[in-house]
Amino acid sequence: MTSPNAIRRALISVSDKTGLIDLAKALSDRGVELLSTGGSAKAIRDAGIPVVDVADVTGFPEMMDGRVKTLHPKVHGGLLALRDNDAHVAAMDEHGIGAIDLLVVNLYPFEAALARGADYDEMIENIDIGGPAMIRAAAKNHAFVTTVVDVEDYSDLIAELDANDGATTYAFRQRFAQIAYARTGAYDAAVSTWMASAIGEETPRRRVFAGTYVQGLRYGENSHQGAAFYSDGSGRPGVTAAQQHQGKELSYNNINDTDAAFELVSEFLPKDGPACAIIKHANPCGVARGATLEEAYSKAFDCDRTSAFGGIIALNQPLDGATAEKITEIFTEVVIAPGADDAAREIFAKKKNLRLLTTPALADTSDKGLAYRQVSGGMLVQDRDNGFIGMDDLKVVTKLAPTPEQMRDLLFAWKVAKHVKSNAIVYVKDGATVGVGAGQMSRLDSALIAAKKAERMADAMGLPEPLTKGSAVASDAFFPFADGLLEAAAAGASCVIQPGGSMRDDEVIAAADEAGLAMVLTGMRHFRH
Template identity: 60%
Template sequence: MAVAAKSITPPDRVAIRRALLSVSDKTGLIEFAQALAARGVELVSTGGTRKSLAEAGLAVRDVSELTGFPEIMDGRVKTLHPGVHGALLGIRDDAEHAQAMETHKIAPIDLLVVNLYPFEEVRQKGADWANTVENIDIGGPAMIRAAAKNHAYLACVTDPADYASVLDALDEGDGALSYEFRKTLAARAFARTATYDAAIAGWFADALDIQAPARFALGGKLASSMRYGENPHQQAGLYLTGEQRPGAALARVVQGKALSFNNLNDTDAAFELAAEFDASRTAAAIIVKHANPCGVAEGPDLLDAYRKALACDPISAFGGIVAFNQKLDADTARAVVEIFTEVIIAPEASDEALQVIAAKKNLRLLLTGAMPDPRAGGRVLRTIAGGFLLQNRDAQSVDDLDLRIVSRREPSAQELADMRFAFRVTKHVKSNAIVYAKNGATVGIGAGQMSRVDASRIAAWKARDAAEAAGLAEPQTLGSVVASDAFFPFADGLLAAAEAGATAVIQPGGSMRDEDVIKAADEAGLAMVFTGVRHFRH
């Protein structure tokens, strides 16, 4: 049953005479408190916050003076008291509330300054169960919600980044805060407790391995606003969830223009694919355009890998995103800047490489410090009208699969190596996906088609265009292998690959017509391997 609101008009301005400060993050605390005191605001505080203020020479009352009750249970119980919550929740223009405050000697609080126990940081550091639980704040969220609900009569500040704007608003209002400003602070306060609770719920779900929680909360903090989203008429921003996975969201932006929505989306796609290649085993270069790879290669060094990746589709590479799995060197940097490139992302870069890229002032360079683990779990989601879809990250690696040879002809060692390479790439190509590969490099990619046979034909067509651009007599699909992200439902897609010159096929298998497809492979002299795992990416 809903609670009916009392018909009271909130005051436009509320004079700030008393502030309660209780913070874990003490960034800017002393300066803010000093500025409040200089404006005649009485300070009340708790525990470590009160100690910090007193040591700075500020006159500050202990919250126990308001409650008449000491902190107990190692500080777990200190503000959960009517003396505090009555001061926060009292409707001051309501006679009944005012009488209750007077009867129980509850003095109003006009400004609440609270930030929460560092649960998110403790979780990220991998603390044990007991320490993580101990950093779940109780009194802080309770006070924030009380003050934010009663924003008609007081203001609530939850982020040190807002201290300056509060002081400016106080000066503008001659010691008072406007109703509109209090509402803005209340909105931020509820968003903070919501993201905090989402982090706690997410930790419990992960720790207990709850695959499909009955309720799933997602919280994020705005890291940057963007000029627009996918298109100029759409608004967008980057929000951080707290997941510590190296990548585009958390990378250090060394230089270049501000990253756009599409830049970040494409850069994430490129770097996640780069992570599929073990940097201790091989160098890898990935070129992505519109979230699809248009060139992927591995080699003895980054320069070799980049040149082979570029050769796959040099036209699409123009204005693309380039990702590397190893430290970027100067020679590779020089090769990349020869054509227009939007973003380069790598774990590190040499000083000389930085100098090379610095000459291209608009080129964005992102350094992550590490590569993400392609086998690590985690959740990914996608919004749909009325809700969102939630699933585990696709953490399957072809290196862990038991490949089954189903054709009469067994693949050669080189074919098998290229098949593993191609299937690794196919995992990151939009479905329906077909990838031709040869000697550790893609030579044709067909992405996002409604028909798998069309994907095969488009990949072959792009390979012919690349060969013509390179002045080659024949496309590199001749003698290549082909990978499909899902099974061939009919033999036509496989036969299209054979017509393009592929000699071996890697696919998940599992179609009702597998026997027909195997027969067609045998008749065409193809070697074929089943993985038993598909990699749809919609």
């Protein structure tokens, strides 16, 4: 069974007709008898290629709106029979079952129907039954049967037949059997995940994860770790769906950081003005709005010029020439934006190692979706953090209330804090971060680090005082003690946004009043571990 197996008879039943006629002709020219169903058979016949309808083989017409056509012993027997088993061969002879050496099937477009928002009944009709059954049968019997489930593999099949005088090798059949089972597994994952959502089952007994290979990566987070990049098929705008225009291949860390940058900048709608986020090691080192994209980038850069070197830049509007020129003044790994004009591309083309990615749109940060994280022996699953806080959701708890200008900065800081590793402290002034403290074990330390960075930047820029003076400060979770709040006040913050909910809220509020701070509570936290 490990020797090459000649392809004499093939069954073709495809939903996606791309490449069908070329494949059918290539097989027919090699003397392969073609069996087919429904629309596939019609397309092959209309192209003048000999084909036999499966209904003529089984003796049963397609019925029940095409739901039943290949579920028959003359199909499954031809796929499952062991050619070196005398009893199987005898059963085939007794019942007039012909061997099928090649199965070419792609499935009903369930994922496409899901992507376009089809209703429940249409989704049900797009669940393929006969296709997966045939695929699983043929793949199980890969000792004798070749299974092809993806249009992009047709050329590999023809090349294999050319190399082996019309036969396929055992190694080829093994590889394509694995591809086949992965396809049916991913298909069933899409169906089960959709159905769980459709019926409101938030914690299904079994949850299935599937991805489609995008590219191999040189290594993972570190050079001793293997890695690859997969798409979840959701079509969500971002690094997965982006077009790369220039630069080296993205690395594991590039992809991770670019995703973080793009998700953050997507919090700022283009209609509200240009915005820029600069990310380093999955944390923002500068985020800003501006009258122009160039100004937004410059303000973001001025938050932490040192960390911005070698960073990832995300923009909420198409990249223009002036901004591109400014960005190229220092080394940057990746720039991602919803488009880029000709002037920007021409400028970037001079920086061969700079990767430019464009996307069709920003990500929808209100989209629920699911987020996954692996733990030893399992997987944590949660809703994506799409929590939104608007002006009307804030509760003023201090004697002083924020001014309208302060309120805008507070809400800006809150959006950024959502994307900073906890414990997170973010100082913002005039629509730009001026200090970011991330990932510390103590909220006090995050406040201290953010303030210290602001002091260093003030010295580097020749400013008389840090930009934290008169700033708004956000904390991603409540202040358990007043110390972190008082450190922010010492850094010059004039107003605070935080979730509240601590047993010591009264002490923290009293400390804010004593320090002359305005403070608002969100009632929502944004831990990001």
